[in-house]
Every structure is written in structure tokens, then in C-alpha cells.
Amino acid sequence: VKETRKEEGCLSYRLYKDCSDQGTEFIFYEEYKDQPALDHHNKSEYLKQFLADVTPLLEGKPIIEVF
Numbered sequence: 001v002k003e004t005r006k007e008e009g010c011l012s013y014r015l016y017k018d019c020s021d022q023g024t025e026f027i028f029y030e031e032y033k034d035q036p037a038l039d040h041h042n043k044s045e046y047l048k049q050f051l052a053d054v055t056p057l058l059e060g061k062p063i064i065e066v067f
Helices: 035-042 045-057
Strands: 010-017 026-032
Antiparallel strands (some): 010 026
């Protein structure tokens, strides 16, 4: 979150966590200036590392919605 918020094209980047006792669901809400800004984010080394670290911990495939 910290690194992404520093990106020039990032307008908003918020992380939400389920507040139930289980607390196992997370939502990343992201807004970018334009498609090139999102592409830059998706190619960043810190995002690639995050995905490599977190993927083994997931119960299923992430749901990604683009508006």
C-alpha cells in the first residue's frame, strides 16, 4: 500500500479487512489516473513480490473487478 500510494498515477489506494472474527477477506480499492498508470503499477517489482508472497496463502482465486 505504502509504495503504491507513491506512484504518480495513483489517485487512491485503500486496503480494507473483514472485521468479523474470521477476518480472512481483504479488499484492495484502487484508482488510477489512466490505463498507463495502472499498467505501470501492475509491472512494479514490489507488486510482483507481494503476489508471490501472498498467493500460497489464498483459499481461492482473487476476484478482480475493473470499472
